[in-house]
Amino acid sequence: DQQVKQNSPSLSVQEGRISILNCDYTNSMFDYFLWYKKYPAEGPTFLISISSIKDKNEDGRFTVFLNKSAKHLSLHIVPSQPGDSAVYFCAALNRWGGYQKVTFGTGTKLQVIP
Amino acid sequence: SQTIHQWPATLVQPVGSPLSLECTVEGTSNPNLYWYRQAAGRGLQLLFYSVGIGQISSEVPQNLSASRPQDRQFILSSKKLLLSDSGFYLCAWSPPGGQPQHFGDGTRLSIL
Numbered sequence: 001d002q003q004v005k006q007n008s009p010s011l012s013v014q015e016g017r018i019s020i021l022n023c024d025y026t027n028s029m030f031d032y033f034l035w036y037k038k039y040p041a042e043g044p045t046f047l048i049s050i051s052s053i054k055d056k057n058e059d060g061r062f063t064v065f066l067n068k069s070a071k072h073l074s075l076h077i078v079p080s081q082p083g084d085s086a087v088y089f090c091a092a093l094n095r096w097g098g099y100q101k102v103t104f105g106t107g108t109k110l111q112v113i114p
Numbered sequence: 115s116q117t118i119h120q121w122p123a124t125l126v127q128p129v130g131s132p133l134s135l136e137c138t139v140e141g142t143s144n145p146n147l148y149w150y151r152q153a154a155g156r157g158l159q160l161l162f163y164s165v166g167i168g169q170i171s172s173e174v175p176q177n178l179s180a181s182r183p184q185d186r187q188f189i190l191s192s193k194k195l196l197l198s199d200s201g202f203y204l205c206a207w208s209p210p211g212g213q214p215q216h217f218g219d220g221t222r223l224s225i226l
Contacts (some may be wrong), residue, residue, distance in 0.1 A: 034214050043120075049213065101160070105157055
């Protein structure tokens with residue numbers, strides 16, 4: 001049961017344009033969402049997060065939007081740069097028994113074309 | 115600042131051989147520690163997590179085991195590797211009860 005889904009395995013965007021990466025989830029108990037960026041042969045790097053009580057969080061070129069009624073979140077990168085080319089993982093967190101469990105999506109490979 | 119070290123970076127092992135991957139964290143105390151596997155074309159699958167020394171929880175039944183002999187050391191092991199154990203293994207840590215998780219650079223494990 002894939003609780004966090006990234007339905008687009010890949011995305012190509014022109015440099016300078018907006019990149020929009022999407023993520024859907026099924027568990028309404030998730031209370032925190034995160035985006036990670038991963039280059040080949042490296043571990044994922046934390047990018048940005050959002051609490052379930054908010055609908056938007058912005059950090060520089062990166063903005064995450066959360067639509068709880070639709071169980072959908074998205075990451076916007078504006079403007080996109082060639083260095084943004086990587087695999088982006090959406091992740092969702094829920095807490096139980098003092099432990100925080102993070103469930104990852106399958107990733108979207110972003111290619112920013114110069 | 116906190117750092118996480120994971121080694122080796124790549125490993126080629128024959129089927130049936132043992133495995134030991136090590137992960138250490140510096141600059142923090144009592145971290146939560148995690149082992150993930152990324153199989154080809156798939157997302158990150160949580161294998162084990164630990165909230166303290168000697169406390170290991172397994173997420174999925176498998177051929178692997180984990181141990182935490184020291185506060186900032188997490189080891190992934192197997193007595194006999196299977197072909198299906200091939201993949202990219204990632205260690206991660208997070209503050210106790212906090213986020214986000216910070217990942218090591220991973221180990222590419224190939225089973226022949």
